[in-house]
Amino acid sequence: MPDTAAVLYSESEVPDSLVHDDSIDVADMTAETARALDEILPPVDPALRTENPRFAYFPWRKSLVKIPGPLSFRRLRLDRNRHKLTAADLDAAAKLRIGVVGLSVGHAIALTLTLEGLAGELRLADFDDLELTNMNRIPATLLDIDTNKAVVASRRISEIDPYLTTSVFPDGITSENIDEFVDGLDLVVEECDSFDVKVLVRQRCRELGIPVLMETSDGGTLDVERFDLEPDRPLFHGLAGDLRVEDLVGLDRAHLTPLAVKVLEPARVTAPMAASAIELGHSVTAWPQLAGDVLLGGATVAAAVRRLVQGRPLPSGRVRFDRDTWLDGLSDPLHRALDDAGATGESACREIPVEQMSDLELITHAATRAPSAGNQQPWRITADDDSVTIALDRSRTSTLDIEHRASAVAVGAALHNARVAAASRGVLDDVEVVADDRTILGRVRLKGLGAGVQAPEHERELRTLLARSTRRGPGDGSPLGDDDLIRLADVADTEITRLVPLADRARITTFASISDRSDRVRFLTPELHREMFAELTADPADGAGIDIASLDLPPAMAGMLDVLRRGDVMALLDEWGGGAALGADAAARVTSASGILLLVQRGRTPADYLRAGLVAEQLWVAAEQLGYAVHPMTPAFLYALDDATARSLSSNHGDALAGLRREMDELCPVADDEAVTIALRVSRSASPTVRSRRLHG
Numbered sequence: 001m002p003d004t005a006a007v008l009y010s011e012s013e014v015p016d017s018l019v020h021d022d023s024i025d026v027a028d029m030t031a032e033t034a035r036a037l038d039e040i041l042p043p044v045d046p047a048l049r050t051e052n053p054r055f056a057y058f059p060w061r062k063s064l065v066k067i068p069g070p071l072s073f074r075r076l077r078l079d080r081n082r083h084k085l086t087a088a089d090l091d092a093a094a095k096l097r098i099g100v101v102g103l104s105v106g107h108a109i110a111l112t113l114t115l116e117g118l119a120g121e122l123r124l125a126d127f128d129d130l131e132l133t134n135m136n137r138i139p140a141t142l143l144d145i146d147t148n149k150a151v152v153a154s155r156r157i158s159e160i161d162p163y164l165t166t167s168v169f170p171d172g173i174t175s176e177n178i179d180e181f182v183d184g185l186d187l188v189v190e191e192c193d194s195f196d197v198k199v200l201v202r203q204r205c206r207e208l209g210i211p212v213l214m215e216t217s218d219g220g221t222l223d224v225e226r227f228d229l230e231p232d233r234p235l236f237h238g239l240a241g242d243l244r245v246e247d248l249v250g251l252d253r254a255h256l257t258p259l260a261v262k263v264l265e266p267a268r269v270t271a272p273m274a275a276s277a278i279e280l281g282h283s284v285t286a287w288p289q290l291a292g293d294v295l296l297g298g299a300t301v302a303a304a305v306r307r308l309v310q311g312r313p314l315p316s317g318r319v320r321f322d323r324d325t326w327l328d329g330l331s332d333p334l335h336r337a338l339d340d341a342g343a344t345g346e347s348a349c350r351e352i353p354v355e356q357m358s359d360l361e362l363i364t365h366a367a368t369r370a371p372s373a374g375n376q377q378p379w380r381i382t383a384d385d386d387s388v389t390i391a392l393d394r395s396r397t398s399t400l401d402i403e404h405r406a407s408a409v410a411v412g413a414a415l416h417n418a419r420v421a422a423a424s425r426g427v428l429d430d431v432e433v434v435a436d437d438r439t440i441l442g443r444v445r446l447k448g449l450g451a452g453v454q455a456p457e458h459e460r461e462l463r464t465l466l467a468r469s470t471r472r473g474p475g476d477g478s479p480l481g482d483d484d485l486i487r488l489a490d491v492a493d494t495e496i497t498r499l500v501p502l503a504d505r506a507r508i509t510t511f512a513s514i515s516d517r518s519d520r521v522r523f524l525t526p527e528l529h530r531e532m533f534a535e536l537t538a539d540p541a542d543g544a545g546i547d548i549a550s551l552d553l554p555p556a557m558a559g560m561l562d563v564l565r566r567g568d569v570m571a572l573l574d575e576w577g578g579g580a581a582l583g584a585d586a587a588a589r590v591t592s593a594s595g596i597l598l599l600v601q602r603g604r605t606p607a608d609y610l611r612a613g614l615v616a617e618q619l620w621v622a623a624e625q626l627g628y629a630v631h632p633m634t635p636a637f638l639y640a641l642d643d644a645t646a647r648s649l650s651s652n653h654g655d656a657l658a659g660l661r662r663e664m665d666e667l668c669p670v671a672d673d674e675a676v677t678i679a680l681r682v683s684r685s686a687s688p689t690v691r692s693r694r695l696h697g
Contacts, residue, residue, distance in 0.1 A: 002147070003059040004154040006162035011066075014055045018064050028066040036076055037068075048072040056162040060155055070163045077161065078117040083576055085306065090117050093309045099123040099185045101173050101201055102192030103149035105217050105294050107138050107156075109189055112298035114157045114164060118305045121165040122157060123181055124150040126192070127172030137294040173197050175245075178204050187308070189213045189301055193286070195256045196248040198263075202227075202235045203245050213304055215297035217289050219270045220321030222300045224314060233316060236263045268320070296321060354466070359425045359449050363388045366421035368694050369466055370617060372410035373634065374398060374535040375546050377695055379411050385449055388422070390414045392440035396544075398531045399649060402639040405609045408440050409677055412613020415442030417465050419614075422446060424458035435607035442610060464621050471629035473552035473687020474588065479503065480595040480682070484626050491622045492599055496608065497615045497677065500668045502596035510667055511679075512590035514660050516583035518635040521657055523582040524574040525650040526567055528636065533565040543695035550690035557585055574652060590633065590681060597623065597680040598668050604641060604675050612677040620680060629685035632678055637661040641675060 009015075018024055030053050037044055051069035058065070067073055078090055085093070098119045100106040103126040113119045126149040130140055134149070144152045154166040169181055173192070182188065182204055190201050190212055198214075205212050206227040214223040227233060235243050240262040248256065272288065300321055307314040354362060360383045367381055367390055378396040382389045392404060392411050401407050415431065422428035422444050429445040480503045492499035502508050522528045537545040553561070563569055564582075573579040590596065599619060601612035623630050637657045640646035646661040647654035668676060 002151055004151050004168045005158040005166050006056040006058050008162060009055040009057065011053060011055065014064070018057060023062055025061075025063045026065075027063065030066050030068060033068045033072070033076055037072060040076070040079055044072070044075055048075060054162075058155075058159060058162075061159075067162065073161075073163060074117070081117060083572060083578075085116070085309075086576075089306070089309050093118045093305075094120040096187065096305070096309070097121040097123070097185050098305070099125065099181055099188045100153075101125045101181075101188065101190045101197065103128075103153045104134060104138055104191065104193075104289070105215060105297050106189060106191040107140070107149065107153045108294045108298035109191065109215065109301045110153050110157060111139065111160075112302040113305060114160050116302050116306070117161075118302060118309065119164065121167075122154075123167050123169065123185065124153050125169035125171075125173050125181060126150040126153075127170065137289050137291045139295075173201060175200065182208060182210060185210055187211055187213065187305070189215075191215065191297075195260050196245060196251075199235060199243050199248060200245045206231065206233070206235065211308075213301055215301050216264060217293040217297050218264065219268070219325075220293065220296050220300065220323060221264075221318060222297075222304060222321065223318050224304060224316050226314070226316045230316060237316065237318070239263050239265065265318075270322075270324075292323070296323065354463075359422070359427050359446070360388065362425065363418050363421040363444065363446075366462060366465060367414040367418040369468070369692075370410060370414035370417050371468070371470065371620070371632065371692070372413070373401060373406040373632075374531075375544055375692055376407070376535075377410075377544055378404075378407035379414055381414075385446070387446055388418050388444045390418060390442045399527055400531075400634075400636055400639065402645060402649075404440065404606065405639040405675075406634070408435070408606050408609035409613035409616055411440060411442055412610040412615075413617035413620075414613075415444070415610070416614040416617040418442075418444045420458055420462050420465055424455055424462045426453040426455055433607050433610055435605065435610055440606045440610060461621075464625060465617070468617075468621055468624060468630075469689045470550065470631055470692065471552075471683075471685055471687045471689060472550060472589070472631045473629065473683075473685050474592040475594060475629065475681075475683025475685045477592050478594055478684045484628075485595075487626060488597060488619060488622055492597075492615060492619050494615055496603070496611050497599055497601050499619070500598040500600055500676075502598065502667070503594075507667065508590060508593060508596060510663075511596050512587040514635055514663055514667070515590050515633055516587035517656065518637065518660055519583035519586040520579050521650055521653040521660075522636050523564070524570055524579055525653055526571070528650065529567060529570050536565075537693075543693050545693060547690055547693060550692075552687045554585065586633065589631070593681045593683045594628065595682055596633075597682060599677040599680070600668070600670055600674055601677045602674055604673065608675075609677065616678045616680075623680065623682045627684070628682040629687060631681040631683070633681045634679055635660065635664065637664070638676055638679065 019026070037049060048071055051072050053066055053068055056065050056067050068076065081090065094117070096119045098113065100110045100122060103124055110122055110124060113122065128149050129146050130138065130144050130149050130152055132145060140152050148170040150168045150170055154168050157164060157166055169177060171177065173181060178200060188201060188205050188210055190198055191214065192198060202212055202225065209228045209231055211228050212225045215221070216223065225233060240259045304314055357365060364381050364383055367388065368377070372378055376396040378393050380391045380393045390411055392407050394404060397404060397407060419428060419431050427446045427449055429447040432443050432445065434441050434443070480501065485501055485503060488501070489499045502511055522532055535546050536548050538548045597619060599612065599616050601608055620630050636649060637646040637660055640649065640661060643658040643661060646657040649657055670676065
């Protein structure tokens with residue numbers, strides 16, 4: 001039998017006859033692979049660098065190649081499999097012993113299994129030699145013609161991975177060698193043309209509990225028979241009856257073809273294949289096959305083997321990967337985008353000018369323009385001739401809105417806006433706060449509606465409030481001015497609140513690190529991830545949520561947004577211990593800031609959070625009046641007042657949040673009866689202003 005696989009030698013074992021034979025090409029790839037090992041991420045085990053190389057001799061090519069040792073060779077060759085196949089998956093695959101019967105379609109399958117590292121041993125069986133008529137689908141060369149197909153496949157596999165064990169059965173599968181072929185196999189891929197051999201292979205595999213895969217190359221049909229799980233399962237799922245190989249002895253093609261057609265399910269095969277069944281022996285000599293179909297078969301069988309390696313479900317059955325059907329479903333993303341945009345319509349009702357609003361309309365409108373976490377607008381606003389009431393809506397909340405603390409801050413901000421609007425019309429009487437176990441609300445008491453005296457100083461303040469916006473773009477890193485700090489502290493230092501500014505670069509960097517890791521946890525915690533992306537919207541019809549356009553994302557992140565929103569992707573990153581880049585954008589924004597304003601409140605009751613919300617709104621507006629862009633950057637754990645609560649926010653990274661909460665306490669120490677109300681990033685920024693969406697009615 002001709003040479004079918006490379007011969008491996010250690011450095012000391014290479015025969016002198018090979019080294020000194022001028023007709024043999026000698027090559028050394030170890031210098032290049034050593035450099036590649038140095039560059040690979042994550043860094044490889046140092047033991048791989050000291051692994052002894054080998055020499056691979058390919059007799060049919062008269063070539064001797066110095067290659068890395070088996071471990072470093074495998075690490076480099078399969079490096080690009082990550083993160084689709086883990087190291088554990090590949091270790092399991094390296095133990096698989098797979099038999100491939102029929103090396104036309106089977107050549108592409110064996111090649112794909114080799115490329116993906118999905119086998120440790122391949123047994124290849126085909127009695128036929130390569131002919132020119134095979135060259136429409138077998139990835140071989142003219143120099144391989146008249147060589148046994150199994151030998152051709154084995155040589156190509158060995159040239160890709162000389163460490164992969166291959167054995168060749170050049171007589172194909174017969175009743176005499178079937179036991180030798182299947183002995184110890186974990187899986188058989190059957191791709192031969194002879195129907196009696198198909199039956200023989202399945203019958204023996206069923207007896208031994210070996211699963212069988214078949215790819216028909218027609219309509220991308222993949223067939224799975226799990227004889228390891230179902231020892232009594234009928235061959236071919238019973239489509240051709242209860243077949244036995246003994247029943248096929250002596251049958252000619254005319255009798256075997258109808259059985260083969262039954263197995264293929266005549267109602268489901270493609271029209272060209274069905275018509276060819278009629279024309280066999282007339283206008284065609286064999287079943288038609290296309291290279292694309294054959295190569296697709298390699299891909300689908302490899303996908304099935306991956307599932308076996310990974311312990312994922314792969315039941316008996318049949319599935320079709322019909323490329324023509326897929327292509328019939330082509331749709332134009334450009335047209336979809338235009339259709340989607342046209343379907344949404346205008347989101348907001350046109351606002352009437354402030355001057356034309358009644359007193360109650362103006363007060364209510366001003367309240368609705370307050371900021372809120374995730375732009376959830378967690379309030380219900382009611383008005384009558386005596387008052388405007390802003391009550392917390394408990395249904396508009398999130399996991400991070402612990403005991404509705406963030407919502408209470410938003411209600412306080414809305415109350416401040418309503419108070420300023422009432423004062424601007426001269427109808428403000430008083431403000432009250434009601435917060436207990438059942439109710440959280442703020443109320444503006446009114447007097448003399450429609451007859452109030454305009455108050456110009458409050459009108460100016462109102463216009464500033466109504467122009468307030470969140471600007472999330474990066475800053476220029478210029479420092480907070482001393483005078484600005486004094487002005488901001490004057491606004492924040494009240495009976496109920498005080499300001500803790502982070503203005504020096506070291507403390508800003510610390511907060512950036514906390515924000516980075518906090519955002520990573522939000523991405524990698526399934527519930528927090530879902531809620532984070534539920535807040536984002538690009539639909540003009542949405543009245544709530546954060547407009548994606550307002551995020552001012554860097555191009556690289558904007559292009560990845562649809563990937564970042566996928567929960568399955570985040571789950572894989574978490575499984576791999578990855579995702580270090582997920583918080584990088586938050587860290588970069590903090591680092592670009594002029595400072596971070598931490599508003600600290602006295603008291604931890606709902607009423608305390610609501611009252612602090614009034615001050616938070618004033619602080620925000622004061623920063624804007626000083627020319628700063630303001631962006632609330634509230635760490636995920638901010639409203640957790642103890643480690644246990646912080647830990648409860650994430651099922652998989654609770655300890656990390658508890659640790660970050662303690663780091664925040666070190667950065668901004670608070671007394672036992674205090675809490676941080678909000679964290680505002682202030683920057684000198686040229687980022688555009690995007691008006692926040694608002695619910696109506």
